[in-house]
Protein backbone atom coordinates (compact mmCIF):
# COMPACT_ATOMS: atom_id res chain seq x y z
CA UNK A 230 0.00 0.00 0.00
CA UNK A 231 1.24 3.44 -0.90
CA UNK A 232 0.88 6.27 1.52
CA UNK A 233 1.29 9.86 0.56
CA UNK A 234 1.22 12.85 2.83
CA UNK A 235 -0.08 16.08 1.39
CA UNK A 236 1.02 19.18 3.24
CA UNK A 237 -1.77 21.63 3.84
CA UNK A 238 -0.66 25.23 3.44
CA UNK A 239 -2.31 28.52 4.20
CA UNK A 240 -3.46 29.99 0.84
CA UNK A 241 -2.59 33.48 2.06
CA UNK A 242 0.96 33.14 3.35
CA UNK A 243 2.02 29.55 2.47
CA UNK A 244 2.58 28.61 6.12
CA UNK A 245 2.22 24.89 6.79
CA UNK A 246 -0.90 24.37 8.90
CA UNK A 247 -1.38 20.61 8.76
CA UNK A 248 -1.33 17.56 6.53
CA UNK A 249 -3.67 15.06 4.91
CA UNK A 250 -2.77 11.41 4.42
CA UNK A 251 -3.67 9.57 1.22
CA UNK A 252 -3.61 5.78 0.93
CA UNK A 253 -3.31 4.74 -2.72
CA UNK A 254 -4.98 7.96 -3.71
CA UNK A 255 -7.84 7.52 -1.28
CA UNK A 256 -8.08 10.32 1.12
CA UNK A 257 -7.75 8.99 4.67
CA UNK A 258 -9.54 12.17 5.75
CA UNK A 259 -12.78 10.56 4.59
CA UNK A 260 -12.64 8.57 7.81
CA UNK A 261 -10.31 10.72 9.87
CA UNK A 262 -11.58 13.07 12.50
CA UNK A 263 -10.29 16.59 12.88
CA UNK A 264 -11.24 20.24 12.88
CA UNK A 265 -12.75 21.35 9.55
CA UNK A 266 -11.07 24.74 9.84
CA UNK A 267 -7.61 25.50 11.22
CA UNK A 268 -6.51 29.02 11.92
CA UNK A 269 -3.19 29.87 10.29
CA UNK A 270 -0.68 30.58 13.08
CA UNK A 271 1.04 33.18 10.88
CA UNK A 272 -1.79 35.33 9.51
CA UNK A 273 -4.92 33.98 11.27
CA UNK A 274 -6.49 32.99 7.93
CA UNK A 275 -9.20 30.29 8.33
CA UNK A 276 -7.91 27.31 6.34
CA UNK A 277 -10.31 24.53 5.35
CA UNK A 278 -8.92 21.04 6.01
CA UNK A 279 -11.53 18.80 4.37
CA UNK A 280 -11.85 16.99 7.70
CA UNK A 281 -14.83 17.05 10.03
CA UNK A 282 -15.40 16.63 13.72
CA UNK A 283 -17.33 13.56 14.88
CA UNK A 284 -20.41 15.65 15.72
CA UNK A 285 -20.53 16.86 12.10
CA UNK A 286 -20.31 13.33 10.66
CA UNK A 287 -23.46 12.01 9.00
CA UNK A 288 -24.67 8.46 9.57
CA UNK A 289 -22.86 7.15 6.46
CA UNK A 290 -19.55 8.69 7.49
CA UNK A 291 -19.93 7.44 11.06
CA UNK A 292 -20.65 3.91 9.78
CA UNK A 293 -17.73 4.13 7.37
CA UNK A 294 -15.46 5.20 10.22
CA UNK A 295 -16.51 2.16 12.30
CA UNK A 296 -16.19 -0.22 9.31
CA UNK A 297 -12.72 1.05 8.39
CA UNK A 298 -11.52 0.74 12.00
CA UNK A 299 -12.91 -2.81 12.21
CA UNK A 300 -11.21 -3.64 8.93
CA UNK A 301 -7.83 -2.47 10.25
CA UNK A 302 -8.41 -4.37 13.47
CA UNK A 303 -9.11 -7.50 11.43
CA UNK A 304 -5.96 -7.07 9.32
CA UNK A 305 -3.85 -6.33 12.39
CA UNK A 306 -5.26 -9.33 14.25
CA UNK A 307 -4.24 -11.71 11.44
CA UNK A 308 -0.69 -10.41 11.11
CA UNK A 309 0.16 -9.23 14.62
CA UNK A 310 -1.79 -11.74 16.74
CA UNK A 311 -1.34 -14.61 14.30
CA UNK A 312 2.40 -13.95 14.19
CA UNK A 313 2.59 -13.64 17.95
CA UNK A 314 0.63 -16.90 18.47
CA UNK A 315 2.93 -18.76 16.06
CA UNK A 316 6.06 -17.44 17.77
CA UNK A 317 4.77 -18.19 21.25
CA UNK A 318 3.75 -21.68 20.15
CA UNK A 319 7.24 -22.28 18.73
CA UNK A 320 8.79 -21.11 22.00
CA UNK A 321 6.48 -23.28 24.12
CA UNK A 322 7.35 -26.34 22.02
CA UNK A 323 11.09 -25.60 22.13
CA UNK A 324 11.02 -25.05 25.87
CA UNK A 325 9.01 -28.20 26.44
CA UNK A 326 6.11 -26.34 28.14
CA UNK A 327 3.68 -28.25 25.93
CA UNK A 328 3.74 -31.40 23.81
CA UNK A 329 2.91 -31.36 20.10
CA UNK A 330 -0.71 -32.52 20.67
CA UNK A 331 -1.42 -29.37 22.72
CA UNK A 332 0.01 -27.13 20.05
CA UNK A 333 -3.22 -26.24 18.18
CA UNK A 334 -5.10 -25.44 21.35
CA UNK A 335 -2.32 -23.21 22.66
CA UNK A 336 -2.13 -21.47 19.30
CA UNK A 337 -5.87 -20.78 19.38
CA UNK A 338 -5.82 -19.56 23.00
CA UNK A 339 -2.85 -17.26 22.39
CA UNK A 340 -4.49 -15.89 19.26
CA UNK A 341 -7.79 -15.17 21.05
CA UNK A 342 -6.11 -13.47 24.01
CA UNK A 343 -3.85 -11.39 21.75
CA UNK A 344 -6.88 -10.37 19.64
CA UNK A 345 -8.82 -9.35 22.77
CA UNK A 346 -5.91 -7.18 23.95
CA UNK A 347 -5.54 -5.63 20.50
CA UNK A 348 -9.31 -4.96 20.32
CA UNK A 349 -9.20 -3.13 23.65
CA UNK A 350 -6.34 -0.94 22.41
CA UNK A 351 -8.18 -0.22 19.14
CA UNK A 352 -11.44 0.62 20.89
CA UNK A 353 -9.66 2.84 23.41
CA UNK A 354 -7.86 4.70 20.64
CA UNK A 355 -11.02 5.25 18.55
CA UNK A 356 -12.98 6.21 21.65
CA UNK A 357 -10.32 8.79 22.58
CA UNK A 358 -10.34 10.14 19.01
CA UNK A 359 -14.11 10.65 19.16
CA UNK A 360 -13.98 11.99 22.71
CA UNK A 361 -11.26 14.55 21.84
CA UNK A 362 -13.20 15.56 18.75
CA UNK A 363 -16.40 16.16 20.75
CA UNK A 364 -14.49 18.23 23.29
CA UNK A 365 -12.88 20.34 20.55
CA UNK A 366 -16.22 20.77 18.82
CA UNK A 367 -18.08 21.88 21.93
CA UNK A 368 -15.25 24.15 23.05
CA UNK A 369 -15.31 26.07 19.76
CA UNK A 370 -19.00 26.07 19.06
CA UNK A 371 -21.17 25.28 22.07
CA UNK A 372 -24.51 23.84 20.95
Ligand SMILES: [Zn+2]
Nearest residue numbers: 239242269272
Ligand atom coordinates in the same frame (compact mmCIF):
# COMPACT_ATOMS: atom_id res chain seq x y z
ZN1 LIG B 1 -1.42 32.29 6.69
